[in-house]
Each structure stands twice: as structure tokens, then as C-alpha cells.
Amino acid sequence: MAELSKQAGKAEAAGQREPILQVRNLVKHFPLTQGLLLKKQVGAVKAVDGISFDLYQGETLGIVGESGCGKSTVAKLLMTLETATSGEVLYKGQDITKLSGRALKAVRRNIQMVFQDPYTSLNPRMTVGDIIGEPFEIHPEVAPKGDRRKRVQELLDVVGLNPEYVNRYPHQFSGGQRQRIGIARGLALNPEIIICDEPVSALDVSVQAQVINLMERLQDEFNLSYVFIAHDLSIVRHISDRVGVMYLGKMAEIGTDAEIYEHPTHPYTQALLSAVPVPDPEAREGRERIILTGDVPSPANPPSGCRFRTRCWKAEDKCAEEVPLLAVPTLYQGKDTPAAHASACHFAEEKPSVVSAA
Ligand SMILES: Nc1ncnc2c1ncn2[C@@H]1O[C@H](COP(=O)(O)OP(=O)(O)O)[C@@H](O)[C@H]1O
Ligand code: SF4
Numbered sequence: 001m002a003e004l005s006k007q008a009g010k011a012e013a014a015g016q017r018e019p020i021l022q023v024r025n026l027v028k029h030f031p032l033t034q035g036l037l038l039k040k041q042v043g044a045v046k047a048v049d050g051i052s053f054d055l056y057q058g059e060t061l062g063i064v065g066e067s068g069c070g071k072s073t074v075a076k077l078l079m080t081l082e083t084a085t086s087g088e089v090l091y092k093g094q095d096i097t098k099l100s101g102r103a104l105k106a107v108r109r110n111i112q113m114v115f116q117d118p119y120t121s122l123n124p125r126m127t128v129g130d131i132i133g134e135p136f137e138i139h140p141e142v143a144p145k146g147d148r149r150k151r152v153q154e155l156l157d158v159v160g161l162n163p164e165y166v167n168r169y170p171h172q173f174s175g176g177q178r179q180r181i182g183i184a185r186g187l188a189l190n191p192e193i194i195i196c197d198e199p200v201s202a203l204d205v206s207v208q209a210q211v212i213n214l215m216e217r218l219q220d221e222f223n224l225s226y227v228f229i230a231h232d233l234s235i236v237r238h239i240s241d242r243v244g245v246m247y248l249g250k251m252a253e254i255g256t257d258a259e260i261y262e263h264p265t266h267p268y269t270q271a272l273l274s275a276v277p278v279p280d281p282e283a284r285e286g287r288e289r290i291i292l293t294g295d296v297p298s299p300a301n302p303p304s305g306c307r308f309r310t311r312c313w314k315a316e317d318k319c320a321e322e323v324p325l326l327a328v329p330t331l332y333q334g335k336d337t338p339a340a341h342a343s344a345c346h347f348a349e350e351k352p353s354v355v356s357a358a
């Protein structure tokens with residue numbers, strides 16, 4: 001696997017702390033139209049509404065939030081599969097939302113995706129060899145025709161599947177094996193970044209850990225940077241170096257995994273963590289469970305001010321009037337504490353009784 005292997009290890013890469021992706025004020029509004037012929041725009045689904053974050057070389061950034069909060073839309077924007085309404089996605093300093101033609105194609109090769117559902121994301125009529133080798137049709141320079149079969153077999157081996165399976169069809173594999181096929185396809189072009197949109201959510205719990213372990217091994221081997229999306233905080237903890245929590249098209253809180261899991265300051269993160277089961281009875285004792293009431297409001301008509309205010313037990317008048325910015329809370333500014341990380345809440349504060357056990 002000499003060509004596939006990039007030498008730099010994860011620790012080394014993390015030491016450089018170079019952002020490979022910088023997302024700045026990213027917005028995606030889907031127009032809501034009325035009328036059959038003369039479509040008139042009557043509103044917009046604000047799926048992603050001003051999100052900023054960095055992805056560092058060699059790290060895994062987890063993105064977590066309830067269904068419908070805009071995670072997949074962020075993934076598609078990073079992949080340039082959707083056109084941003086506004087904002088920037090800088091890949092090594094170059095805004096990929098403005099690229100087209102050859103320049104876009106070159107960038108796309110370096111940013112690949114692994115999809116959520118291994119049952120529907122693989123074409124049932126194609127052999128595994130054709131599925132994994134499909135990216136070579138668009139980028140023949142990576143593997144000339146004569147080398148492709150060998151290359152696909154190498155990729156099967158890399159993800160822990162028998163290289164002889166190259167002529168089999170997706171239905172001949174289990175869910176976990178299919179996701180390995182999806183990962184092999186994601187690796188085919190030797191990318192730098194892989195956007196993983198709920199890659200293990202459709203798998204049995206016992207298989208989830210195997211796939212996550214495989215992804216961690218591949219990250220070290222090929223010095224990959226991951227954006228790892230999940231709706232469940234407990235899944236991303238194992239794999240993430242940092243975690244961002246999304247709510248209704250916005251980033252509520254972002255920090256290292258220790259900051260988010262042990263010192264959350266945003267009421268939404270605190271509520272999500274209070275619902276994560278804790279196996280250790282001692283750690284469970286005295287822990288307060290916050291039950292979120294009410295549904296997630298529609299992204300076509302989000303609440304004014306703080307979007308979480310209709311479900312927040314701490315909400316005050318200010319929360320309806322002013323949009324809280326994602327920043328280190330005033331309370332913790334200049335302090336050497338893990339609570340001093342970015343949180344979009346006017347009243348951000350640690351709440352020790354909801355801290356999750358490791
Ligand atoms: N192509 C689209 N057209 C209109 N609305 C969309 C489209 N794609 C997603 N949405 C809406 O945008 C919001 C965010 O969706 P999505 O990014 O899929 O969330 P998640 O992945 O967090 O579940 C949802 O309300 C969804 O219905
Ligand atoms: S800004 Fe207000 S409503 Fe929003 S999370 Fe903070 S306390 Fe709750």
C-alpha cells in the first residue's frame with residue numbers, strides 16, 4: 001500500500017495544528033416556493049444558518065445534534081454537493097464554494113464522504129469492484145485502467161475484507177461489511193479529508209465499535225482528517241478530538257472532547273449529556289436528568305434570539321431579543337478552566353450535576 005500510505009502520523013500532524021478546513025459563517029437556505037408554474041418564493045428552510053468551525057489536519061471533529069438540525073446539509077456543503085447561500089469553506093486557505101471546473105474537481109478528490117446508510121448508498125446492481133473503483137472513472141490519473149482491479153483489491157484488504165470478494169454484489173455482505181465497502185470507496189482517491197455522515201448509525205451496536213476502530217486505524221495510517229457526524233453524543237466521544245454541538249442550523253457549543261463532555265456550558269449540551277446512560281452506579285448517583293420538553297421548532301420559522309429558547313429551562317427575556325454569539329462565555333474569559341470554550345448562550349455556565357462519566 002505504498003502509494004496510499006502517507007507517512008505523517010496523527011500525533012505529529014496534530015502537533016502542527018494547521019487547519020485544513022476553515023468554515024466561516026456558512027449558510028444554506030432552501031427556498032420554499034408556492035405555485036405550480038410561476039414558482040414564487042414564500043420563505044426558506046434555514047437548514048444551516050451561520051456556522052463557523054475549523055478542522056485541523058489529522059484530527060476528528062465530531063458534529064452532534066438531533067435529526068433535522070442541519071448536519072447532513074453541512075456535510076453536503078463541505079463536499080460542494082450543495083451550493084452555499086453564503087459564507088466560506090476554506091480548504092488550505094482557498095474558498096471552495098467559489099470554485100468550478102478543474103479547480104473544483106481537484107479539491108473534490110481530496111474531500112471524500114462516507115454515507116450513513118450502507119444499505120441504500122451502494123448500487124445493488126454493481127459489483128463491489130465497480131463500486132470501489134467508480135471514483136477512478138472521474139479521476140483516471142489516480143489509477144490507470146490496467147491497475148484498477150489490483151488497486152480495488154488492495155483497498156478491500158485495507159478495510160479488512162477479502163480481496164477475492166471483488167466480484168460480489170452488495171447484498172452478499174452484512175451491514176458492517178457494506179460500510180467497510182463504503183469506506184474503501186471513500187479512500188480510493190487517497191483523500192485528505194473524509195466527511196462521515198452518521199457512518200455507524202444504521203449498524204448494530206456490536207458492529208459500530210468495529211467500524212469505528214477501523215476508521216481510527218485508517219486515520220493513523222493515512223493521516224486523514226475526519227468530520228464525524230452523529231445524532232448521539234456517546235458515539236462520537238470515542239473517535240473525536242473535538243466536538244461541535246448543533247441546534248437548528250447553528251453551532252451551540254464547540255470544544256475538545258473533555259471540555260464538551262465534562263465541562264459543558266450550553267444548556268442544550270447539558271440536556272443531551274444528562275440523557276446519556278451512565279453504566280457506573282456511583283457516577284450515576286446525584287446526577288440530574290434534564291428532560292427536554294417540546295419539539296424542535298421548524299427551521300423555516302426559527303425562534304427569535306436564541307433558537308433553543310423555546311426548550312430551555314434557563315431562558316430569560318434577553319434570550320428572545322439577542323442572538324447569542326458562539327464565544328468563550330464572559331464568566332470564564334481569561335480563566336484557565338476547561339469551561340473556557342466557545343458556547344452560544346447568554347448565560348453559559350457549568351452545571352456539575354449533569355457531567356457525564358467517562
Ligand atoms: N433539499 C432540501 N430542500 C428543502 N429542505 C431541505 C433539503 N435538505 C434538507 N432540508 C431541510 O433542512 C433541515 C436540515 O436537514 P438535514 O441537514 O438533513 O439535517 P440532519 O442531517 O441534521 O438530520 C431539515 O429541516 C430538512 O428538512
Ligand atoms: S441563550 Fe438563553 S435560551 Fe439560549 S441557551 Fe442560553 S439561557 Fe437558554
Ligand SMILES: [Mg+2]
Nearest residue numbers: 071072073197
Ligand atoms: Mg442527516
